[in-house]
Amino acid sequence: MKVWYASDLHVESKTNRTATLALRDLAIKEAPDVLILGGDVCNGPHALSGVLAMFSGIAPLNVFVPGNHELWDGAIDARTIHYKVLPEICSAHGFDMLIDEPLQIGSIGIVASMGWYDGTFAPPNVFSADALARKQHLGRVLLDASQLRWLAADGSPMSDADVTNLLLDDLRSQIENLGDEVTRVVAALHMVPHANALGQRWNEEERSYFRAFQGSERFGELLGRDSRIRDILCGHDHESSQSKIGTITVHKRPVGHIKPGSVFEPTAHRVLLDL
Numbered sequence: 001m002k003v004w005y006a007s008d009l010h011v012e013s014k015t016n017r018t019a020t021l022a023l024r025d026l027a028i029k030e031a032p033d034v035l036i037l038g039g040d041v042c043n044g045p046h047a048l049s050g051v052l053a054m055f056s057g058i059a060p061l062n063v064f065v066p067g068n069h070e071l072w073d074g075a076i077d078a079r080t081i082h083y084k085v086l087p088e089i090c091s092a093h094g095f096d097m098l099i100d101e102p103l104q105i106g107s108i109g110i111v112a113s114m115g116w117y118d119g120t121f122a123p124p125n126v127f128s129a130d131a132l133a134r135k136q137h138l139g140r141v142l143l144d145a146s147q148l149r150w151l152a153a154d155g156s157p158m159s160d161a162d163v164t165n166l167l168l169d170d171l172r173s174q175i176e177n178l179g180d181e182v183t184r185v186v187a188a189l190h191m192v193p194h195a196n197a198l199g200q201r202w203n204e205e206e207r208s209y210f211r212a213f214q215g216s217e218r219f220g221e222l223l224g225r226d227s228r229i230r231d232i233l234c235g236h237d238h239e240s241s242q243s244k245i246g247t248i249t250v251h252k253r254p255v256g257h258i259k260p261g262s263v264f265e266p267t268a269h270r271v272l273l274d275l
């Protein structure tokens with residue numbers, strides 16, 4: 001069974017749109033059984049329809065994992081976008097967004113989560129919780145700070161720890177709901193689940209503050225508890241890598257922001273698992 005995953009298409013630029021068409025053509029050629037788009041395909045929820053339409057009908061089963069960029073919207077809060085707006089757009093194009101239930105195909109399970117960040121990737125004892133909550137450092141601002149806001153059901157703001165807990169609960173439910181017949185599980189995330197899977201550039205001192213916003217160890221810890229999970233697919237930090245968390249292989253081959261005029265090799269920017 002072939003599982004195909006691509007993330008961080010960022011279709012706002014002409015260069016990335018051309019690359020996305022090349023990836024779509026590659027997916028058609030590779031004919032996966034499950035096609036997964038792993039988030040940051042576009043800014044805000046409204047452009048998602050067009051991207052999903054490009055990829056719908058290629059595979060019999062399709063999963064969309066949101067990225068932080070799909071939550072960028074001036075009017076609607078991130079929780080409403082994540083749990084209401086995006087699932088409706090997905091179902092109109094034959095894509096599933098997994099919330100409480102996994103996807104099962106015989107003995108293979110797929111679980112999925114955007115993941116989030118909670119400071120667990122920050123260098124220890126350097127930045128206070130307040131400093132991280134500001135999402136800006138030395139004149140540089142994390143765009144999530146101005147482009148999205150998570151609100152709880154009562155309208156109060158959610159902290160990044162709250163968001164992490166919320167999404168971990170969903171992912172835990174998916175794992176608990178896997179049937180006994182499932183012997184192998186693939187986890188599809190947007191953000192990075194373990195510091196070992198971060199790209200090298202996050203070790204540079206001037207980037208060390210923003211390392212905190214690439215993901216959370218807690219997703220890796222949760223996924224590491226189920227021995228059926230052998231592969232994690234993720235993106236978000238725009239740096240390809242393959243790494244290990246115990247017996248799990250973490251595959252990261254995001255598209256990212258492509259420089260105009262550079263050569264784009266689509267096979268280097270998707271993960272294809274043959275299980």
Ligand SMILES: [Fe+2]
Pocket residue numbers: 008010040067236237238256
């Ligand atoms: Fe991205």
Ligand SMILES: [Fe+2]
Pocket residue numbers: 040067068069190236237
């Ligand atoms: Fe992202």
